[in-house]
Amino acid sequence: MKILVTGANGMLGQDLCPILQDEGFEVIETDIDTLDITNIKNVEDVLNSKKPDYVIHCAAYTNVDKAEEDIETAHKINVTGSENLSKICKKLDITLVYISTDYVFDGTKKEKYLPSDKTNPQSVYGKTKLEGEKAVQKCEKYYITRTSWLYGHHGKNFVETMISLKDKDEIKVVDDQVGCPTWTVELANGIVKLIEEKAPYGIYHVCGSGKTSWYGFAKKIFELCGYKVNLQPCTTSEFPRPAKRPAYSVMENNKICRNWETALKEYLELRCE
Numbered sequence: 364m365k366i367l368v369t370g371a372n373g374m375l376g377q378d379l380c381p382i383l384q385d386e387g388f389e390v391i392e393t394d395i396d397t398l399d400i401t402n403i404k405n406v407e408d409v410l411n412s413k414k415p416d417y418v419i420h421c422a423a424y425t426n427v428d429k430a431e432e433d434i435e436t437a438h439k440i441n442v443t444g445s446e447n448l449s450k451i452c453k454k455l456d457i458t459l460v461y462i463s464t465d466y467v468f469d470g471t472k473k474e475k476y477l478p479s480d481k482t483n484p485q486s487v488y489g490k491t492k493l494e495g496e497k498a499v500q501k502c503e504k505y506y507i508t509r510t511s512w513l514y515g516h517h518g519k520n521f522v523e524t525m526i527s528l529k530d531k532d533e534i535k536v537v538d539d540q541v542g543c544p545t546w547t548v549e550l551a552n553g554i555v556k557l558i559e560e561k562a563p564y565g566i567y568h569v570c571g572s573g574k575t576s577w578y579g580f581a582k583k584i585f586e587l588c589g590y591k592v593n594l595q596p597c598t599t600s601e602f603p604r605p606a607k608r609p610a611y612s613v614m615e616n617n618k619i620c621r622n623w624e625t626a627l628k629e630y631l632e633l634r635c636e
């Protein structure tokens with residue numbers, strides 16, 4: 364089975380590709396230099412010559428705050444890029460796997476979001492990712508995997524940011540946004556599971572089980588690392604950001620990934636090796 368990965372040099376792509384190889388898949392790694400998803404001719408040429416069975420589409424515009432002013436680029440990559448892949452995958456009968464986000468929700472729900480729940484993104488990033496979902500659904504053979512609060516060994520992320528701040532006199536972290544931290548390896552394993560089990564096409568939530576606030580997440584990171592830090596909870600209004608985030612974006616994952624604390628412990632142990 365042949366799988367082509369877009370955005371393979373990104374944080375998820377760098378963990379996903381070796382996991383796919385270990386599972387015995389033939390993996391074709393691409394990124395903007397070898398497959399620019401915004402160029403439909405490039406997409407058609409590459410998919411036609413490589414003829415993969417699956418495309419796992421990890422490429423995206425992921426700077427959530429910058430997207431608020433760089434709307435055109437965010438749209439071009441997240442919407443046009445996904446439309447291009449969807450059109451060509453449909454034409455060539457390739458199954459398309461798209462990585463989406465909890466930011467498609469407005470965060471006003473008080474209990475876990477189900478894949479069928481109403482979407483209502485509050486940011487440019489969330490809106491473009493949702494439009495990407497809609498484009499991917501036109502492919503018919505598709506998996507949409509919504510994930511959240513992603514961290515991994517190969518990218519800028521919350522865990523690494525917190526660790527880099529450990530020597531500060533005080534660290535304030537928002538305590539009124541609740542979600543599901545997800546290690547890239549957990550997401551990659553979840554995607555493999557969907558493919559290998561030939562799960563029905565559709566939308567899945569592939570995120571860490573359980574829930575926490577950003578403050579709770581930071582507290583756990585420092586506790587597991589054994590760092591003594593003056594960590595203080597604060598509110599979103601004390602720490603304004605250009606893009607609005609959902610206050611509550613806990614997603615029902617049907618046990619596809621492990622508990623977020625178990626995964627974080629393993630991530631930190633590997634990091635220290």
Ligand SMILES: NC(=O)c1ccc[n+]([C@@H]2O[C@H](COP(=O)([O-])OP(=O)(O)OC[C@H]3O[C@@H](n4cnc5c(N)ncnc54)[C@H](OP(=O)(O)O)[C@@H]3O)[C@@H](O)[C@H]2O)c1
Nearest residue numbers: 370372373374375395399400422423425462463464510513
């Ligand atoms: N990070 C999170 O917390 C989070 C949460 C929920 C969902 N997601 C989703 O998870 C997926 C993976 O995220 P990630 O954190 O691994 O992202 P990432 O590290 O930003 O990787 C994205 C990759 O896509 C590449 N790319 C950008 N424009 C492209 C184009 N036109 N053609 C081909 N490749 C292009 C980027 O290259 P450059 O670096 O050169 O731009 C980068 O290598 C994305 O779909 C994202 O929306 C992420």
